[in-house]
Each structure stands twice: as C-alpha cells, then as structure tokens.
Amino acid sequence: MNRRQRIVVIGAGFGGLSFIKKIDKTRYDVVLVDRNNYHSFPPLFYQIASGGLEAASISFPLRRELRTRKMRSCRFSYGEVMKIDTAGKTVTTEHETIPYDILVIAAGTTNNFFGIENLQQRVCTLKSTSQAIRTRNEILLKLERAAIEHDPARRRTLLTFAVIGGGPTGVEIAGALGEMKRYVIAREYPTIPQNEVRVILAEGSDRLLHTMSEASSRDALHDLKRLMVDIRLNKTMKSYDEDGLITFADGDTIEAGTVIWTAGITAETFDFKNFSPGKCPGGRLPVDDFNRITGTDSIYAIGDIACHADTAWPKGCPQLAQVAIQQGARLALNLNRPDRRRPFVYNDKGSMATIGRNHAVVDLRHVHFAGWFAWITWMFIHLISLLGMRNKAIVLLNWIWSYFTFSSSLRLILRPSCNPSSPGNKAAK
Amino acid sequence: MNRRQRIVVIGAGFGGLSFIKKIDKTRYDVVLVDRNNYHSFPPLFYQIASGGLEAASISFPLRRELRTRKMRSCRFSYGEVMKIDTAGKTVTTEHETIPYDILVIAAGTTNNFFGIENLQQRVCTLKSTSQAIRTRNEILLKLERAAIEHDPARRRTLLTFAVIGGGPTGVEIAGALGEMKRYVIAREYPTIPQNEVRVILAEGSDRLLHTMSEASSRDALHDLKRLMVDIRLNKTMKSYDEDGLITFADGDTIEAGTVIWTAGITAETFDFKNFSPGKCPGGRLPVDDFNRITGTDSIYAIGDIACHADTAWPKGCPQLAQVAIQQGARLALNLNRPDRRRPFVYNDKGSMATIGRNHAVVDLRHVHFAGWFAWITWMFIHLISLLGMRNKAIVLLNWIWSYFTFSSSLRLILRPSCNPSSPGNKAAK
Numbered sequence: 001m002n003r004r005q006r007i008v009v010i011g012a013g014f015g016g017l018s019f020i021k022k023i024d025k026t027r028y029d030v031v032l033v034d035r036n037n038y039h040s041f042p043p044l045f046y047q048i049a050s051g052g053l054e055a056a057s058i059s060f061p062l063r064r065e066l067r068t069r070k071m072r073s074c075r076f077s078y079g080e081v082m083k084i085d086t087a088g089k090t091v092t093t094e095h096e097t098i099p100y101d102i103l104v105i106a107a108g109t110t111n112n113f114f115g116i117e118n119l120q121q122r123v124c125t126l127k128s129t130s131q132a133i134r135t136r137n138e139i140l141l142k143l144e145r146a147a148i149e150h151d152p153a154r155r156r157t158l159l160t161f162a163v164i165g166g167g168p169t170g171v172e173i174a175g176a177l178g179e180m181k182r183y184v185i186a187r188e189y190p191t192i193p194q195n196e197v198r199v200i201l202a203e204g205s206d207r208l209l210h211t212m213s214e215a216s217s218r219d220a221l222h223d224l225k226r227l228m229v230d231i232r233l234n235k236t237m238k239s240y241d242e243d244g245l246i247t248f249a250d251g252d253t254i255e256a257g258t259v260i261w262t263a264g265i266t267a268e269t270f271d272f273k274n275f276s277p278g279k280c281p282g283g284r285l286p287v288d289d290f291n292r293i294t295g296t297d298s299i300y301a302i303g304d305i306a307c308h309a310d311t312a313w314p315k316g317c318p319q320l321a322q323v324a325i326q327q328g329a330r331l332a333l334n335l336n337r338p339d340r341r342r343p344f345v346y347n348d349k350g351s352m353a354t355i356g357r358n359h360a361v362v363d364l365r366h367v368h369f370a371g372w373f374a375w376i377t378w379m380f381i382h383l384i385s386l387l388g389m390r391n392k393a394i395v396l397l398n399w400i401w402s403y404f405t406f407s408s409s410l411r412l413i414l415r416p417s418c419n420p421s422s423p424g425n426k427a428a429k
Numbered sequence: 430m431n432r433r434q435r436i437v438v439i440g441a442g443f444g445g446l447s448f449i450k451k452i453d454k455t456r457y458d459v460v461l462v463d464r465n466n467y468h469s470f471p472p473l474f475y476q477i478a479s480g481g482l483e484a485a486s487i488s489f490p491l492r493r494e495l496r497t498r499k500m501r502s503c504r505f506s507y508g509e510v511m512k513i514d515t516a517g518k519t520v521t522t523e524h525e526t527i528p529y530d531i532l533v534i535a536a537g538t539t540n541n542f543f544g545i546e547n548l549q550q551r552v553c554t555l556k557s558t559s560q561a562i563r564t565r566n567e568i569l570l571k572l573e574r575a576a577i578e579h580d581p582a583r584r585r586t587l588l589t590f591a592v593i594g595g596g597p598t599g600v601e602i603a604g605a606l607g608e609m610k611r612y613v614i615a616r617e618y619p620t621i622p623q624n625e626v627r628v629i630l631a632e633g634s635d636r637l638l639h640t641m642s643e644a645s646s647r648d649a650l651h652d653l654k655r656l657m658v659d660i661r662l663n664k665t666m667k668s669y670d671e672d673g674l675i676t677f678a679d680g681d682t683i684e685a686g687t688v689i690w691t692a693g694i695t696a697e698t699f700d701f702k703n704f705s706p707g708k709c710p711g712g713r714l715p716v717d718d719f720n721r722i723t724g725t726d727s728i729y730a731i732g733d734i735a736c737h738a739d740t741a742w743p744k745g746c747p748q749l750a751q752v753a754i755q756q757g758a759r760l761a762l763n764l765n766r767p768d769r770r771r772p773f774v775y776n777d778k779g780s781m782a783t784i785g786r787n788h789a790v791v792d793l794r795h796v797h798f799a800g801w802f803a804w805i806t807w808m809f810i811h812l813i814s815l816l817g818m819r820n821k822a823i824v825l826l827n828w829i830w831s832y833f834t835f836s837s838s839l840r841l842i843l844r845p846s847c848n849p850s851s852p853g854n855k856a857a858k
C-alpha cells in the first residue's frame with residue numbers, strides 16, 4: 001500500500017496542536033478539525049471576562065498557524081463533529097465527511113452543571129472565548145443597571161457577583177472582580193456605593209485550590225480577603241432560581257444578579273457509531289499507556305478528555321495544559337516510530353494561579369512560593385505560551401498599561417448583531 | 430431659579446462628545462445617553478470587517494472618557510431611547526425617564542434599505558461595531574465553506590463578494606477584500622483557487638466616490654482595478670433573493686453568497702410625543718442656523734441627523750465626522766454664552782478614502798492628491814482622531830504588523846454565546 005495513512009485530529013487546543021507539530025507530515029496525511037477557526041488560550045479566559053484582555057489577543061487563527069514551517073501540509077476543516085463511524089472509519093462534521101486511518105480525539109472538556117435545573121441558561125461560564133465575552137457583557141450590564149437603580153434591594157442583587165467553584169478559574173475571576181470593585185467601580189461609577197458591591201466565592205470543599213498545595217490554598221485565601229472577596233467554604237450550590245436566589249446544600253441563601261459557574265467540567269461527548277467507549281469519572285475516555293482508547297485499535301485520546309484508567313494514573317492525569325502538550329508530543333513520536341514507542345509518563349512541571357495584581361501562588365514539585373515573584377513568573381509563563389508574536393506583544397502592552405493606569409480600555413458591552421445568516425450559508429449546507 | 434439647567438445629550442458619537450467637551454459643566458447639568466457603553470469610530474469599521482483591527486481597538490468605554498478633565502461631572506445613562514416627550518420635557522430609555530431643560534439629539538444615521546424586501550436579513554452592513562463583527566464572521570464563514578465545497582457552481586457563489594454602493598465605505602471595504610484575495614486567501618486557503626474569488630463593487634451613479642472630486646473617482650477606480658475588483662457603474666440593485674441572486678434595475682444578475690450593503694443611510698428616528706418634526710431628505714431633522722430643530726425652542730440636533738434645510742446648506746451639510754464635531758462645539762459655545770451666539774458655518778477641511786495598502790485619495794479645498802503620501806496622511810489623521818492613547822498605540826502596532834507581514838492575526842469567527850439573559854437583568858427592568 002503506497003498511500004500515506006490519514007490522521008484526523010479533532011480539536012486544536014494544546015493537545016491537538018502539540019501533536020500536529022511533532023507528527024511526521026511526510027509519513028502521514030494530517031487533517032485538523034475544529035468548530036472554531038482559531039486556537040484559544042483558556043488560562044486567560046478570565047481576563048476577557050474581566051475586561052483585561054481582548055478575545056483576539058489570546059486567540060490565533062488556525063489557518064495562519066498551519067502556514068508555519070512545523071505545521072505546513074496539514075489541512076484544516078472548519079466544523080463541529082456530528083458523528084464518528086468507527087467501522088467505516090469516518091468523521092462527519094456539519095459540512096463534510098472525512099475518512100481516517102488513525103483518529104486522535106483532543107476535544108477537551110465543557111461545563112458540567114450536574115443536572116441542576118435551568119442552570120445553563122442562568123449562569124455565566126468561562127469555558128470558551130464566546131462564553132467569556134458573554135460573561136464580560138453580563139458583568140458590565142449589571143453595573144450599568146445598578147448605576148440607575150434607586151431601589152436598594154434590587155441594586156444589592158444587581159451588585160452581587162457570586163463565583164461558584166474555588167479552583168484556579170474561580171480564584172482568578174474572583175480576584176479580578178475584587179480588583180474591578182476596588183479600582184474601577186469606585187472611579188467610574190459615581191452613583192454606585194463601593195461597599196454595596198459584593199464578590200462572593202463559594203467552594204464545596206474545605207479549601208480553595210484543592211488540587212494545589214495547602215500553602216497555596218492559604219495564600220490564595222489571604223490574597224482574596226485582601227481584595228474584599230467574601231469566601232464561603234464547604235458550600236455546595238443546589239439551585240439558582242429566576243429571581244436570582246442561590247440556595248446551598250446547607251440551606252443558606254444569597255441573592256445574586258450574576259453567578260459565574262466554575263464548579264464543574266465534563267468531557268466533550270461524541271456520537272460514536274458501531275462503538276461504545278467506556279466512561280471514566282468526568283465522562284473521560286479510558287485510554288491505555290499509549291493513549292489508545294480501550295477497545296479500539298486506531299483511535300487515540302489526549303489531553304483533558306483522556307483518562308489513564310487502570311495504569312499509572314488511576315484517576316486520570318490532572319486536566320492541565322501541560323499534560324495535553326506532553327501527551328500530544330508523546331503520541332506523535334510513538335506514531336512516527338512505532339517500533340520505538342514508549343508509554344506516556346507525565347512530567348509534572350507544577351501549577352499556578354494568580355490573585356489580582358502583584359499576587360500569585362506557584363507550586364513546583366518540591367517548592368511553593370507566592371507573592372510578587374510568583375506573579376511575575378505567572379505572567380512570564382503565560383506570555384511565552386501564547387501563540388504568535390503579535391499576540392505576545394499586544395498582551396504585554398495591555399498588561400503594562402493596566403498595571404500603571406489601574407484600569408483598562410476594554411470594558412465594552414458588544415451585543416451581537418442579530419441578523420440571521422445570509423443566503424450563501426444556506427447554499428453551502 | 431437657582432437650579433442648574435439640565436442638558437440631555439442623545440448619542441456619544443463625534444457630535445455628542447464634541448458638544449460635551451465644550452459645554453460649561455458649571456452652568457449646566459449634563460446627562461449623556463447612549464445605547465452602547467462605548468464611543469466607536471465608524472471610519473474604521475471596514476477594518477473590523479476585513480480582520481485588520483479588533484473592535485476594542487477603535488472603541489472607547491464612555492465611563493472612562495467621562496473621567497477625563499474635560500468631561501468630568503457629566504452623568505452617563507446606558508440605554509436605548511424609547512420616547513421623547515416634548516411637552517413634559519422628558520427622555521425615556523428602556524431603563525429610566527430623564528427630565529431635560531435642553532435636549533441635544535446627536536444620534537446619527539442607520540442603514541437605509543429603500544424598502545427592498547428581506548434585504549436587512551440577507552445582507553451584511555457596516556454601520557455599527559456589532560454589524561462589522563458580523564460582516565467579518567460572514568466573510569470568513571464563506572471562505573471556510575468554500576474551502577471544502579466540491580460543487581463548482583456553489584463554490585463560485587460562496588466566493589463571490591458583492592459590495593453595493595461606491596461611496597467611501599464601499600470603496601474601502603472592496604479594497605480590503607481585494608487585498609485579502611491577493612495576500613491572504615492565496616497563502617492560507619490552499620484548496621481555494623485564487624481566481625475563483627470575485628470581489629464586485631456596484632455603484633448606482635456613473636462614478637465612484639461621487640461626493641469627492643473627479644480626480645479622486647478616477648484614482649480610486651484605477652487602484653481598485655489593480656486589486657482585481659470588478660467595478661460595475663450605473664448599476665442599481667433591485668433585489669437579493671434567498672438563493673443569493675442579485676438582480677439590478679437593468680436586468681443584469683449576479684450570484685453572490687455575500688452582499689455588503691453600503692448604498693444608503695437614513696437618520697435614526699425617534700418616537701416624539703406631542704411634537705412632529707419636519708423631515709428633510711434622508712429622514713434628517715430640519716434645524717435653523719443655530720442647530721435648533723424647527724418648531725421647538727429647546728431641542729437641538731447636530732451631526733448626520735441634522736439638516737440646515739433652508740439656509741446656507743439647502744440640502745444639509747455633508748454627513749461627515751468633521752461637520753458633527755464642528756456643530757457640537759459651536760452649539761456648546763452658543764449655549765455657554767447665549768448673548769454672543771453665532772450661526773453655524775461649516776469649515777470644510779476636506780475628505781479622503783483609502784484603497785488597500787499604499788494607496789489613498791485626498792481632496793483638500795483646492796488640492797487633490799493620491800498614492801503613498803495620501804495613504805500616510807490618511808493613516809495619520811485617523812490615528813490622531815482615535816480616542817485614548819492605548820487605542821492609538823495598538824492600532825499603530827497592528828498596522829505596522831500587517832504592513833510587513835501582509836497578514837493579520839484577527840481573522841476569528843467569534844460566534845456569540847446564545848444563552849438568554851441571567852436573572853439579574855430581569856430584576857433590573
């Protein structure tokens with residue numbers, strides 16, 4: 001057989017792009033499928049929501065990336081995957097059906113609302129660029145409405161921002177809201193009494209950042225308190241009704257006009273034909289040491305969606321960018337040289353979170369540090385991880401600007417234009 | 430009467446902000462009403478649509494602007510004006526009712542579809558930031574779909590971009606699309622044959638830029654042809670059907686997946702209670718030499734929405750930023766010193782348009798020039814007119830970047846997140 005084998009990669013996140021960079025394009029024909037035409041950078045979504053960065057600064061058009069030396073000759077197919085036929089070996093998007101020899105699923109995770117009624121419609125989320133923009137719009141709308149509201153009870157509800165979930169995303173957005181209260185609202189909303197603005201962070205367990213060290217939890221708690229964030233531990237949200245009432249498992253309630261939900265994620269799901277994958281906790285796909293999905297011979301999963309179920313990581317690797325990048329690279333090398341393939345071993349480089357200006361917490365393998373140096377480290381690591389020189393330059397410029405002005409110019413309520421699609425779209429279906 | 434008189438200004442465009450900068454805030458209590466929380470920069474909307482600039486780079490949060498020295502003590506009310514009661518002297522937005530002593534209407538214009546059926550739903554427009562973002566999404570979607578379309582007829586339709594209207598906006602977006610075809614599509618869409626991409630510019634009169642000099646029309650025509658734009662003069666569009674068929678008044682047809690409509694504007698309209706203003710051509714409000722609306726004693730109109738009906742400008746001043754800025758300043762000075770008020774006289778500073786990189790046309794009062802120097806002039810004038818140092822810096826950085834890379838990093842299809850509003854919004858109504 002002379003034909004090159006075709007690899008279809010679903011998802012252009014950290015895992016997918018890491019795989020594509022390393023895979024031998026002379027040996028394989030590679031097709032990348034994504035429902036967005038850009039690579040995005042989830043660790044900074046919270047800064048879109050808080051008006052610190054523009055969406056375009058942390059997004060990178062895939063067609064541009066695929067022109068670079070390492071990726072050239074890889075084809076891009078824009079579309080959402082509707083079906084995977086494991087017998088016929090095809091992936092079907094809303095626009096086309098693509099045959100594959102090898103399939104790499106790197107689709108990541110989405111929000112998990114744990115079946116709480118109507119939650120998806122009522123809360124703000126931070127799992128995609130669009131969701132982060134919508135969260136920004138909601139926060140700014142609440143402030144504008146509070147600025148002209150004379151009824152004290154209504155104003156109090158409008159000015160209560162509840163973040164549910166005390167992981168890195170929850171801590172980071174709560175910190176950003178705390179800074180907005182302190183530096184922006186006080187100056188730009190003269191009719192809003194600053195002390196009426198409440199930022200509440202509710203976490204189900206007994207500490208923040210429970211995947212990190214206890215020292216990090218303690219430092220994060222201290223830094224958030226300094227930003228006047230009201231932290232409630234051991235609080236699990238049970239419901240959020242249409243009048244804005246949050247009810248917790250222990251019966252406590254809060255009236256909040258805005259709920260930012262960071263309390264749960266679950267793997268993206270696919271409609272498999274002729275195959276039923278096992279499920280690990282969080283809906284993840286069980287894989288072996290070589291990231292092959294259990295029960296298949298040519299379908300792999302990498303990153304947040306994969307789970308090494310019964311091997312080195314019984315509960316799955318942590319769902320971090322680093323894991324996805326390392327798994328993508330390892331899988332590519334294994335496919336390039338099947339005779340020399342090696343099992344995946346996670347090299348833990350540490351984790352970090354930032355809490356407002358000048359403060360962050362960093363856990364390396366044997367070291368914890370916090371404060372200003374941790375914050376500089378956090379910024380440096382995130383800057384170098386961004387795709388594209390233009391993005392790096394613009395993000396740096398924005399950060400320096402905000403640092404000295406205690407402000408930002410990005411607080412726009414961009415309402416989508418509501419026209420339905422134009423004729424050409426229909427013609428293309 | 431000791432109370433300061435209250436001036437309500439509708440619209441934070443060039444006219445409204447120019448007025449607010451100059452009005453004496455110790456003498457008047459000023460309230461600014463706008464349906465957006467930011468000032469935007471319409472001359473560069475076409476660059477949002479073509480992926481050259483981000484929306485946030487040419488938008489500026491009003492609350493930030495109102496903190497500056499010249500504007501401080503002016504209150505901002507976010508909302509769309511629903512009703513103006515001229516007897517009770519109140520303006521009602523979707524959120525509140527504001528009493529006024531003096532009303533300044535600076536609301537500008539919107540698209541005019543001349544009653545052509547279903548046009549608004551089917552075409553892309555460029556009269557607001559949201560519309561420009563939608564236009565960008567549509568252009569990029571067509572390219573993605575064409576990239577995987579195998580049927581030649583369908584692909585041809587998907588790759589046909591028709592710009593209707595040969596004024597400055599039409600010429601500028603057609604030039605930007607011509608450049609996209611030449612530099613971006615050829616490199617980033619390997620499956621799209623470059624010669625299948627068609628950019629058509631249709632103008633109803635016998636020349637482009639008919640508000641400018643004949644020399645400018647000639648130069649613009651030449652520059653657009655160099656960018657392979659197919660120019661059709663004396664073509665008035667009659668209909669655009671759901672299959673993408675454009676029909677012109679002379680019976681000619683074109684199949685185009687995308688129509689960008691720049692062929693008509695009309696004044697924004699208001700629901701006046703107890704008053705019926707006269708109407709000038711284009712739905713503009715007739716004003717006297719002091720910009721007071723005919724038949725009222727305390728309502729003024731400035732900028733694109735105003736028309737000096739029977740005085741120095743029988744057809745109204747040209748609808749340009751310069752006119753709005755000068756009228757805003759003149760009106761403010763007249764209200765500051767009613768004893769020394771002077772009629773408005775337009776000081777024509779010229780007009781300009783750009784056609785791709787290195788080319789622009791400029792008409793000053795007695796001079797026309799074109800080419801590279803005109804292009805540099807165009808960039809300089811637009812840069813210094815942008816609000817905010819950060820915006821100026823970022824736009825300049827983007828322009829320099831694009832100039833040397835023949836590309837841009839902003840070609841993102843940002844689909845809005847479709848969740849309905851959260852509870853707080855409801856509570857606030």
